[in-house]
Amino acid sequence: MLPSPLPPDFIPFNKPHLVGPELEYIRQAVAAGKLSGNGEFTQRCQQFFEQRYGIHKALLTTSGTDALEMAALLLDIKPGDEVIVPSYTFTSTANAFVLRGARIVFVDSGPEHPNLDVAQVAARITSRTRAIVPVHYGGQAADNFTELLALARQHHLWVVEDAAQAIEARYRGQALGTLGHLAAFSFHETKNVSAGEGGLLAINDPTLAARAEILWEKGTNRAAFFRGEAARYEWVDVGSSFLPSELNAAYLWAQLEAIDLIQQRRQQLWQTYATALAPLVTAGQVRVLPTQTDSAPNWHLFGMLCRHEAERDELLAYLRHRHILAVFHYLPLHRSPYYVSRHGNAEPLPHAERFGQTLVRLPLFQDLQPDQQQRVIDAINEFYTTR
Structure with missing residues (x-):
């Protein structure tokens, strides 16, 4: 049975928005004969993030979830490791690290805002803790976020920002997604800018950039090979199919322009x-x-x-x-x-x-x-x- 049609005056929670050039850019991508990803529109989007926000290296992914899963892989999270995560978040924040065998250690929200309570993090750190994954709920960083970063430095922990909702938001003048070692953005249709589905991994620690590109390219040195930096195109590491279609990137580029x-x-x-x-x-x-x-x-x-x-x-x-x-x-x-x-x-x-x-x-x-x-x-x- 088909669902009943919505009343004509129904107000949805969300409605995807076309700013104008999306379909034309998709047509251009099709005409260029490059649909599989890492074409001109992919590179435009990545450069936008690098130049506008000061991200060292930005890589488009098929979703914000994939960006988080790529981060967990990049940090070599293993069974027995512990990862600190706020409980009030979407499943992807925790699931990305559970897939690598980590034990999730949950932290409560603060009394006034759903973001994690920074004051409770120190008591959750053990010798097995590898990373902290703060979520910028509603496009805002947690209060006292600098204290969280200092705590991570003190204990030599990775910080992975779940910035799925946080494009264009700032903390003390610095763009969210540039505060930690890594950050995951989302371009799901409910986000401020959308590709329908899509995401991006921000690599702010330069020591992670080269390997991140290899994981992004299914564990191969394909990108380096096509730039003339590798003599052969080989399987050199683990990885997966994180790279989105050029059609998604074309749609996203129109949104970023606006x-x-x-x-x-x-x-x-x-x-x-x-x-x-x-x-x-x-x-x-x-x-x-x-x-x-x-x-x-x-x-x-x-x-x-x-x-x-x-x-x-x-x-x-x-x-x-x-x-x-x-x-x-x-x-x-x-x-x-x-x-x-x-x-x-x-x-x-x-x-x-x-x-x-x-x-x-x-x-x-x-x-x-x-x-x-x-x-x-x-x-x-x-x-x-x-x-």
Whole structure:
């Protein structure tokens, strides 16, 4: 049976946006006869990240998940190693390292924001710890992020930034994705700039760059061979098929060209929500995720916190009844069936659990029209007038 069609006035949570040249660039890629990746559009996208953000080497991947899995492979994570990860995150953050045999050590969120609580990290470090994987939730770094980096240096640990949501965001003026040794970005259709599916691994430690390219090329020296730097094209290391199609890169390039306009629009939408919902915040009926100290956010999402889980679920149902799709976000990984089945019940992480029970994300996408956004705002206000 086919699903029922959505009502014509339905407001989705997200809608992919065409800035203009995407289809023309895809046509150009097809005409050039180079579809398999690492062509002109791939190289343009990678150079954009290197030049705009100061990344030493950038490599496009088929997804943000693949970028994380490539990072775990690049760091030679092995069975018995421990990797510190916030519990409030998507499965890919942990799964990339579980695939290499690592034990995941979860850290709670802070009391005000879903990002990991830096103050709790030191107590989680053991002689088996190899890496810390902070997640820049909603395009913001954790408070006291410099302390996290100092802790990693003190214990000789790798830092892999999960910057899936963080393009254009900054911490103390420095682009997120350039603070750690490695960083993973995502270009999933829900992200600020999109390729439908896609990602990028940022290599900020120059000592990792040459091997990263080999892993990216399925364990071969293919890229170096075509640059004339290797006499033969050989299998020289492990690797996998991380390189995306040139068609994805062509689509992404159009979005990167328009990134300033995209960011301006998202900021406008975010500020409209914040201003309109301020009376509910003042009345103590809802909270809005705050801007972290020293962070310049990228307006990736508008997060609103209800007072308890039942209220959150009632609000989502009410909005859906009004033909509006708002959504919750992550369920803490330390409570997931996969983790519990293998490790048993973990210690409580109360802040991560609270965010999992109360956080709501409102529709925020490039083509959200003023009348649609006002409908969302009106519906939320109507819901709380009955509370």
